[in-house]
């Protein structure tokens with residue numbers, strides 16, 4: 001490949017296996033690409049097993065089965081079993097839709113270690129609205145079954161302007177359902193969330209109030225339930241680090257076998273992300289253009305290049321830089337040193353105006369119809 | 382939560398202790414995370430198998446490494462392990 005060979009690259013530790021873009025839910029903040037309907041092929045069971053084996057051999061140990069909805073793949077138990085034999089710690093990242101007690105038992109026997117269940121809100125009405133699918137009552141049943149069968153459980157709730165007022169109730173619900181961990185993930189504005197940003201972004205005051213509630217709760221349940229709070233970066237003056245550093249830890253494989261250095265890297269232009277049908281994981285990790293692109297700091301432009309904080313955040317998120325400034329090599333505009341920082345302020349103002357307006361435009365839900373519409377319009381332009 | 386010297390210690394059911402060939406280290410795995418262990422921490426945790434009280438762990442390790450005076454370090458580590466949920470006492 002491209003004649004590059006980065007022997008200094010640290011091996012992958014985390015493999016995210018996005019088994020399928022199919023999903024019965026339609027969350028308007030989904031991190032899948034807007035044009036996912038275009039990438040509808042799925043690699044085979046044998047391909048996945050080969051990928052798992054190769055990545056494990058390099059040192060990957062945490063494995064996430066996600067999607068879309070990973071339960072749509074009938075071979076999930078077989079893949080879990082293969083992963084267990086290889087010594088992975090397997091995490092199932094699911095909406096819980098269609099997860100029966102039999103399946104929970106079958107997956108446990110196959111060697112699944114943990115289930116992360118998403119729930120959209122603490123009330124049925126809002127959960128079912130955000131998911132655009134009746135799913136709330138079933139999710140609660142699934143949560144209890146997960147605990148009944150001895151799994152550790154992470155309850156994941158994506159936070160945005162439509163549910164941020166439920167912070168206290170969300171935490172109460174997590175505690176009541178017996179979650180071992182609750183992840184309060186403030187929406188990251190890529191993919192579908194980027195399109196819906198005006199409707200999803202809370203105000204600074206809302207964030208502050210919600211965070212104070214989460215912090216207080218943390219102390220209250222310290223021994224019982226751990227709370228991870230993913231901070232909203234739009235109101236910070238330094239960006240979040242790009243993972244642990246690009247191409248240092250994380251490897252994502254999309255449903256069609258495309259290997260991505262970051263789960264939203266599909267949105268970045270000209271990375272030529274390689275496919276596992278053409279290359280081994282070792283070649284992909286060490287030699288591909290995509291995985292080497294943001295390794296080290298040779299790629300950096302100013303102000304990052306001469307910045308004394310560049311080892312802390314690696315210039316922030318390249319997907320965010322691309323989406324908001326048009327150049328993925330730019331500093332993440334969240335950074336107050338970025339010459340494009342004003343786009344963040346403009347986004348905050350725009351969301352505020354939208355929140356106050358009497359006729360907000362409707363949310364764009366994540367489904368194949370909307371994805372195809374997006375593809376058509378994009379290709380016409 | 383503090384260590385109770387009279388209760389048996391058991392490695393947590395929702396964590397996994399495992400040797401990692403690639404890193405040549407024992408690690409603790411848990412939902413979406415991993416802690417790398419040094420050799421002495423790993424030796425202690427391997428004895429948290431639901432059959433030993435803290436003092437027995439100390440005695441067994443002192444015997445294994447033909448040494449003495451490990452109690453303070455081992456109790457300190459068990460305290461941390463308990464706080465992190467790596468071990469349980471019932």
Ligand code: SF4
Pocket residue numbers: 023024025026027029030031032067068069095118366
């Ligand atoms: S975010 Fe919602 S729509 Fe997207 S994959 Fe997850 S459950 Fe499905």
Ligand code: SF4
Pocket residue numbers: 238239303304305307308309310311313314315316331332335336337338
């Ligand atoms: S200038 Fe670049 S490297 Fe420095 S803090 Fe901002 S984003 Fe990070």
